[in-house]
Amino acid sequence: xPLQGPGHGKRKPRARASSGNPTLTDVAARAGVSLxxxxxxLNDSDRKVGAEHRERVLRAAAxxxxxxxxxxxxxxxxxxxVLALLVSSIDDPYFSAIAEGVxxxxxTHGVIVTIAITARDSARELTSVRTIRGQxxxxxxxxxxxIAGNPHTGxxxxxxxxxxxxxxxxxxxxxxxxxxxxxxxxxxxGARDLGTAIARHGYRRAAVVTGSERLExxxxxxxxxxxxxxxxxxxxxxxxxxxFDRSGGYRSTRRLIESGRIGGADVLCAGNDFMAxxxxxxxxxxxxxxxxxxxxxxxxxxxTAADVTPQLTTVxxxxxxxxxxxxxxxxxxxGPLSExxxxxxxxxxxxxxxxxxGATGVR
Amino acid sequence: xPLQGPGHGKRKPRARASSGNPTLTDVAARAGVSLxxxxxxLNDSDRKVGAEHRERVLRAAAxxxxxxxxxxxxxxxxxxxVLALLVSSIDDPYFSAIAEGVxxxxxTHGVIVTIAITARDSARELTSVRTIRGQxxxxxxxxxxxIAGNPHTGxxxxxxxxxxxxxxxxxxxxxxxxxxxxxxxxxxxGARDLGTAIARHGYRRAAVVTGSERLExxxxxxxxxxxxxxxxxxxxxxxxxxxFDRSGGYRSTRRLIESGRIGGADVLCAGNDFMAxxxxxxxxxxxxxxxxxxxxxxxxxxxTAADVTPQLTTVxxxxxxxxxxxxxxxxxxxGPLSExxxxxxxxxxxxxxxxxxGATGVR
DNA sequence: GGAAGCTGGGATAGCGCTTTCCCGTTTCGG
DNA sequence: CCGAAACGGGAAAGCGCTATCCCAGCTTCC
Numbered sequence: 047x048p049l050q051g052p053g054h055g056k057r058k059p060r061a062r063a064s065s066g067n068p069t070l071t072d073v074a075a076r077a078g079v080s081l082x083x084x085x086x087x088l089n090d091s092d093r094k095v096g097a098e099h100r101e102r103v104l105r106a107a108a109x110x111x112x113x114x115x116x117x118x119x120x121x122x123x124x125x126x127x128v129l130a131l132l133v134s135s136i137d138d139p140y141f142s143a144i145a146e147g148v149x150x151x152x153x154t155h156g157v158i159v160t161i162a163i164t165a166r167d168s169a170r171e172l173t174s175v176r177t178i179r180g181q182x183x184x185x186x187x188x189x190x191x192x193i194a195g196n197p198h199t200g201x202x203x204x205x206x207x208x209x210x211x212x213x214x215x216x217x218x219x220x221x222x223x224x225x226x227x228x229x230x231x232x233x234x235x236g237a238r239d240l241g242t243a244i245a246r247h248g249y250r251r252a253a254v255v256t257g258s259e260r261l262e263x264x265x266x267x268x269x270x271x272x273x274x275x276x277x278x279x280x281x282x283x284x285x286x287x288x289x290f291d292r293s294g295g296y297r298s299t300r301r302l303i304e305s306g307r308i309g310g311a312d313v314l315c316a317g318n319d320f321m322a323x324x325x326x327x328x329x330x331x332x333x334x335x336x337x338x339x340x341x342x343x344x345x346x347x348x349x350t351a352a353d354v355t356p357q358l359t360t361v362x363x364x365x366x367x368x369x370x371x372x373x374x375x376x377x378x379x380x381g382p383l384s385e386x387x388x389x390x391x392x393x394x395x396x397x398x399x400x401x402x403x404g405a406t407g408v409r
Numbered sequence: 410x411p412l413q414g415p416g417h418g419k420r421k422p423r424a425r426a427s428s429g430n431p432t433l434t435d436v437a438a439r440a441g442v443s444l445x446x447x448x449x450x451l452n453d454s455d456r457k458v459g460a461e462h463r464e465r466v467l468r469a470a471a472x473x474x475x476x477x478x479x480x481x482x483x484x485x486x487x488x489x490x491v492l493a494l495l496v497s498s499i500d501d502p503y504f505s506a507i508a509e510g511v512x513x514x515x516x517t518h519g520v521i522v523t524i525a526i527t528a529r530d531s532a533r534e535l536t537s538v539r540t541i542r543g544q545x546x547x548x549x550x551x552x553x554x555x556i557a558g559n560p561h562t563g564x565x566x567x568x569x570x571x572x573x574x575x576x577x578x579x580x581x582x583x584x585x586x587x588x589x590x591x592x593x594x595x596x597x598x599g600a601r602d603l604g605t606a607i608a609r610h611g612y613r614r615a616a617v618v619t620g621s622e623r624l625e626x627x628x629x630x631x632x633x634x635x636x637x638x639x640x641x642x643x644x645x646x647x648x649x650x651x652x653f654d655r656s657g658g659y660r661s662t663r664r665l666i667e668s669g670r671i672g673g674a675d676v677l678c679a680g681n682d683f684m685a686x687x688x689x690x691x692x693x694x695x696x697x698x699x700x701x702x703x704x705x706x707x708x709x710x711x712x713t714a715a716d717v718t719p720q721l722t723t724v725x726x727x728x729x730x731x732x733x734x735x736x737x738x739x740x741x742x743x744g745p746l747s748e749x750x751x752x753x754x755x756x757x758x759x760x761x762x763x764x765x766x767g768a769t770g771v772r
Numbered sequence: 773g774g775a776a777g778c779t780g781g782g783a784t785a786g787c788g789c790t791t792t793c794c795c796g797t798t799t800c801g802g
Numbered sequence: 803c804c805g806a807a808a809c810g811g812g813a814a815a816g817c818g819c820t821a822t823c824c825c826a827g828c829t830t831c832c
Contacts (some may be wrong), residue, residue, distance in 0.1 A: 072791090094809080116545070117489055137502075161522050180478060182480060224416075327716070458781085
């Protein structure tokens with residue numbers, strides 16, 4: 047009796063995955079070549095393979111309708127051709143525009159995109175990153191404004207750093223933390239330019255309706271605006287915060303009107319276009335005609351901005367390009383990564399912010 | 410000299426993935442248990458594990474910051490916890506709303522979502538499905554209207570069928586082909602209801618600006634509209650096609666105006682809200698005031714619809730719910746799948762389509 | 773009191789693919 | 803004309819994990 051260790055012996059091979067996909071072994075067998083050769087052909091590796099064999103493999107693969115198993119390939123290679131994108135919500139033109147760019151770049155890099163949403167919940171953001179790490183992706187892109195003083199930020203950072211140390215690339219689409227990379231809209235500069243532009247149009251006292259001041263995007267924009275207004279003697283008269291969306295814009299504007307605090311302002315600057323649209327409705331509901339009685343500005347230039355009446359003055363950021371660039375950066379050359387790219391925005395003056403009597407428009 | 414087969418021998422183990430992630434083996438070693446036990450604990454399998462060992466494994470995993478390698482797990486299990494979503498564009502409120510629902514459902518099912526975009530290119534749609542199949546996902550969701558007479562449809566169908574036969578689930582988010590499953594907006598019924606509603610408001614002759622008549626979504630909507638208008642003696646006076654987006658709406662409306670063909674119409678029905686918004690601009694540019702001189706309707710109820718002036722009458726579909734439901738269906742019980750669920754829409758009457766003089770609004 | 777069940781744990785085949793090693797042939801340069 | 807280098811091909815060792823099989827130690831139950 048042959049010696050045999052414990053716990054072993056013949057066992058029936060596990061059933062092939064239901065009705066099974068053809069494997070590389072099948073292809074090799076059909077082509078009459080070794081597994082190695084088949085693999086080399088299908089991955090056009092450095093190693094050369096004779097024309098004859100190459101041809102046979104290709105034909106066999108086609109005949110069997112062979113599709114490389116990405117999981118297996120990923121395991122053998124040690125990393126998956128995957129880029130993970132983490133955003134607060136995909137049903138938001140801001141992020142979906144970025145996502146479009148990300149997916150398109152990933153496509154040209156031959157990389158698959160997996161997407162996770164955090165619903166603006168930083169606990170979930172953290173668990174998502176944990177799950178994502180299990181995919182051993184090449185890169186993780188993190189969207190959504192960082193939140194000042196968030197208790198989860200430390201853990202998130204640790205998680206991303208560990209990821210980076212094990213060879214992955216982490217890129218923020220907003221304020222970077224801990225020396226990781228970032229590609230993001232130049233909020234402060236854009237806001238400053240907007241401030242300058244409206245000041246030149248003759249506006250001096252801004253009412254700001256925006257999101258929570260703990261959102262770094264919010265503080266960047268508000269601060270930029272202030273700096274843009276100042277040189278011409280303008281300033282921010284009042285700041286009202288609410289949720290960073292349409293209804294938040296409506297509510298906070300409503301509060302400004304009801305409390306009379308909007309009185310001193312000649313321009314209402316919203317933290318983003320959604321808030322601006324909500325604000326315009328609130329203004330009308332309060333008997334104030336946007337664009338005539340008070341100017342209104344937004345941020346981001348979502349498609350709607352040009353379709354509302356009056357058309358909305360805003361700052362346009364090339365969001366898809368930002369996404370594309372972030373993905374390019376993440377999928378690019380090897381090595382650690384800590385670039386922080388700010389992509390400039392462009393002020394788009396529209397009817398919601400007409401030149402005021404007496405404004406020269408000159409410098 | 411020991412006998413040894415060809416092509417073998419000691420070789421240095423491949424370098425661990427740079428700086429390496431901890432593996433289950435590491436965890437087991439640290440916990441002083443076998444690999445099997447560690448796996449059982451971490452996957453809470455049926456097999457019971459003693460409290461003592463369980464505890465040790467959990468601790469070791471935490472200390473090492475262990476993260477299951479999903480690729481490896483997928484390979485061992487034979488299928489990946491992945492759902493693939495294929496849409497024409499993610500930067501489109503229609504699809505991003507659906508995607509939101511899909512991702513949310515997938516999340517509760519513990520499944521990762523990978524996304525691919527086809528840019529409305531059916532050749533690319535086909536190659537995408539091929540790539541996706543390599544991921545061995547549990548399900549594939551295909552968005553985007555089918556196109557009548559498309560030469561790639563057959564190949565796509567074959568691909569999806571093969572996928573279904575190997576155990577995957579394929580679900581369309583639009584017109585299903587070849588007996589596969591679908592969850593989709595009830596375009597025809599929604600359009601019919603819209604037709605009925607505007608007819609009751611006193612409109613009789615519709616000008617339709619819409620996408621290519623080869624898009625099945627387009628024909629479904631146009632046909633439904635016709636059926637809704639007919640009972641009250643209404644009908645479609647003219648149909649003008651262009652791209653299925655905002656600029657297409659603008660251009661086709663412009664053509665109707667310039668050729669005078671818009672003359673006979675009292676309501677302009679756009680194929681979707683984007684086209685409607687473009688159409689309204691074109692109307693104004695042509696000196697026709699939407700909502701006053703001619704009624705306007707859209708389709709889908711994108712967020713913008715309520716923000717334009719006049720507010721847009723449209724048909725609302727619960728897109729996120731459609732996405733969620735499709736994902737639920739795809740990730741649900743096993744077995745083949747060929748349900749075709751039509752999700753009803755709701756007509757939203759707004760100012761762009763005011764009751765006309767003489768309209769009773771009664772049935 | 774011995775057979776038959778549990779129970780909890782360990783050893784180890786694969787999963788499908790990449791990539792080293794190793795080897796028989798050619799092709800060359802000297 | 804011979805040894806070296808180049809070339810093309812095959813065998814098989816993992817990658818990290820799951821799940822099957824086997825076993826030792828206890829209970830149970832006639």
